[in-house]
Amino acid sequence: MKKLSIQSDPFFNDFQDKLIQFNSLSRGDKLVVAVSGGLDSVTLLILLSVIDDYNIVVAHVDHQLRTDSIIDQNFVRKLSVNLNFPFFSKTLDSKKRDKKLSIEEWGRLERYSFFNSILNKTKSKWIMTAHHANDQVETLLMNLERQTGVAGLRGIAKERNKILRPMLDFSKNEIIKFSKRIGYEYREDPSNTDTTIPRNFLRHKIIKQWEDKAPRIIPGIRGSIEHFNEWKIALDFMINTHLKPRVVEEKNNIIIHSRIISKSPKMVIVRLVQLLTDYQNELWSKHQIQMLNQFIRNKTTGGLHTLHNGWRILHDRGNLILNRKPKKNVIESVNLYPNDPVFYGDYKYELVVNDADEKQLKDAESVDWSKLKNKKLKLRTWKKGDSFQPLGMKGHQKISDFLINEKVDLISKESQSVLTADGKIVWVCGKRISNSVKLTKDTMHTAFLKRDSIY
Numbered sequence: 001m002k003k004l005s006i007q008s009d010p011f012f013n014d015f016q017d018k019l020i021q022f023n024s025l026s027r028g029d030k031l032v033v034a035v036s037g038g039l040d041s042v043t044l045l046i047l048l049s050v051i052d053d054y055n056i057v058v059a060h061v062d063h064q065l066r067t068d069s070i071i072d073q074n075f076v077r078k079l080s081v082n083l084n085f086p087f088f089s090k091t092l093d094s095k096k097r098d099k100k101l102s103i104e105e106w107g108r109l110e111r112y113s114f115f116n117s118i119l120n121k122t123k124s125k126w127i128m129t130a131h132h133a134n135d136q137v138e139t140l141l142m143n144l145e146r147q148t149g150v151a152g153l154r155g156i157a158k159e160r161n162k163i164l165r166p167m168l169d170f171s172k173n174e175i176i177k178f179s180k181r182i183g184y185e186y187r188e189d190p191s192n193t194d195t196t197i198p199r200n201f202l203r204h205k206i207i208k209q210w211e212d213k214a215p216r217i218i219p220g221i222r223g224s225i226e227h228f229n230e231w232k233i234a235l236d237f238m239i240n241t242h243l244k245p246r247v248v249e250e251k252n253n254i255i256i257h258s259r260i261i262s263k264s265p266k267m268v269i270v271r272l273v274q275l276l277t278d279y280q281n282e283l284w285s286k287h288q289i290q291m292l293n294q295f296i297r298n299k300t301t302g303g304l305h306t307l308h309n310g311w312r313i314l315h316d317r318g319n320l321i322l323n324r325k326p327k328k329n330v331i332e333s334v335n336l337y338p339n340d341p342v343f344y345g346d347y348k349y350e351l352v353v354n355d356a357d358e359k360q361l362k363d364a365e366s367v368d369w370s371k372l373k374n375k376k377l378k379l380r381t382w383k384k385g386d387s388f389q390p391l392g393m394k395g396h397q398k399i400s401d402f403l404i405n406e407k408v409d410l411i412s413k414e415s416q417s418v419l420t421a422d423g424k425i426v427w428v429c430g431k432r433i434s435n436s437v438k439l440t441k442d443t444m445h446t447a448f449l450k451r452d453s454i455y
Contacts (some may be wrong), residue, residue: 006050011170011178015047018166022159030055030124031164032115035079037072037187040130042079043175044167046184048128049083059118059127060089061111065103065191072187086122090114104199112163119162131156131165134172137221138202147286150235150271153228171218173211239272247276251346251453253411258318261296269296269320276322277311284308296320302410316409323411333380336419338447343454344379345415349429351377352448361448365427367437369447375421379429382418388425389435399428406431419449 006012019025031054035041048056058080062073073089080087090110097106115127136155143152158165167175179186195201210217243264248255254276261269270292274284284292288308295305295313303315314321334344338353352361353369386399403413408431419427426434430451439446 003050006046006182009178009181011174011181012047012050014170015166016051018169019051022164022166024159025126025164027053028055029126030057030122032057032059032118032122032124032127033085034111034115034127034129035060035076036189037076037079038189038192039179039186040132040167040172040175042184042186043179044128044130045079045083045085046182049085055124056083056085057118057122057124058085058087059115060087061107061114062089062091063094063107063110064092065094065107066189072189075185075187088118088121104197116162125162127163129163129165130167132167132170132172132175133218133222134203134207136168136225137207137218138199140221140225141202141206142199143283146283147289148283149289150228150232151274152283153225154232155225155229169222173218235268235271236275239268239275243268243272244275247272252323254322256320256322261318261320266293266296273307273313273320273322277307277309277324304410312411314409314411317407321409321411333378336377336379342379345381345417346454347417347429348452348454349379349419350448350450350452352450353445361450364448364450365433366439367426367433367447367449368439368443369445370443371437372421372426372447378420379417380420381414382416382425382428386418386425388418388428390428390432391435391438393435399425402428402431 031048033041033045033048033056035045035058037060045056045058048054058076060073060076062069073091077087077089092107092110094103094106097103101109112127118124119127140153140155143155146152156165156168157163158168191197192200193204195204207217214220243260246257246260248257256269256272256276264272270289273292292305292307292313295303295315299315299318301315301317305313307313310324312323314323331344334342336342336349336351338351341348341350343349351372352364382399384400387396388399388402389396390402399416399418400413403416408416416431417429418425419429421437424434424436426437427449429449433449
């Protein structure tokens with residue numbers, strides 16, 4: 001393999017042009033290059049070695065799914081030594097695979113976990129992989145079959161999360177022809193011909209035969225993917241510019257008002273939810289998208305839907321309330337003492353018994369201090385079965401019924417706090433005091449209960 005012959009090859013020049021298009025990539029950057037030993041990754045490594053503008057670290061993963069996979073590892077190690085690049089490898093054990101994951105998904109997660117660990121260990125700036133245009137087409141067709149929505153149409157990203165893919169614009173045929181012109185060794189993985197694997201079936205039974213009939217199909221689909229991505233970017237821009245600013249954020253909740261929902265196509269609301277929950281780049285399955293779309297269409301107040309990413313959505317009188325399910329309070333309850341502010345949940349609580357500025361006591365509840373003075377006061381989250389006597393009511397009422405009457409949504413109800421005096425509820429915090437602590441003509445000393453949001 002002669003360096004001069006590579007430098008004079010048009011494929012090499014085109015590859016250099018693709019590298020220049022990465023504005024974030026600088027000469028001298030340290031790169032973790034993923035090398036399996038196959039044609040694509042070996043081609044990438046050789047091209048980078050000839051350019052000689054970067055500090056290269058080679059990373060190889062042995063999945064041990066073939067008895068001769070150790071030969072691939074030894075091949076990549078030897079190649080790295082010959083090119084004077086540091087070499088790191090990891091051997092996987094498929095017996096430890098989570099059975100919920102397919103072999104392909106398990107392998108992908110393990111590979112990128114290892115690459116990221118080498119990135120950090122070697123203080124590298126980027127991970128570089130050899131995905132090419134045929135991989136892009138295969139991914140698009142698989143995403144279409146899975147009905148992954150607008151995010152699935154964008155295919156494989158050229159740059160994302162410290163990963164660069166400079167060969168995405170080159171077809172497999174272009175890479176093969178370059179390798180034949182130059183003449184260098186690489187390893188053939190026999191499992192790549194196993195058409196029982198969905199991606200291999202697409203590769204050999206559909207795309208290859210399609211390409212034989214229509215040689216421009218790969219660049220054609222690649223161009224369509226770029227257009228899909230432009231449309232996705234345009235849709236996200238319109239949503240972020242015109243809809244997202246109209247969404248209301250209140251403490252842990254995000255509220256999409258009914259007027260936004262009623263005037264927007266349902267799939268725009270689906271995409272808005274993806275953007276708001278920071279999962280816009282994750283591929284949602286057909287089932288996940290359908291379930292969310294059906295939930296949005298069903299406008300029953302009180303309906304609750306949990307997304308696969310942990311967020312929950314509540315229908316509340318035409319509005320949608322988004323909330324990431326909170327962790328349970330580590331502290332079950334806190335004591336409340338006179339003139340000693342305490343923090344519980346998302347609020348600061350105070351029991352003011354001294355004379356205070358009336359402005360400071362705005363929105364505070366006035367109570368008879370003599371009814372609380374010698375009792376143990378405690379703040380906690382309400383529980384099923386709790387009841388109290390609301391101010392102005394003769395009988396007792398369950399807290400759950402009271403909150404329904406107050407039109408408190410299901411998510412907010414979960415964190416509703418109460419104040420107890422010797423175990424008896426005297427205040428549904430921020431809502432109403434109990435009749436038992438109200439001011440009367442006999443009240444000698446007024447105290448004030450305050451709750452202020454810490455957000």
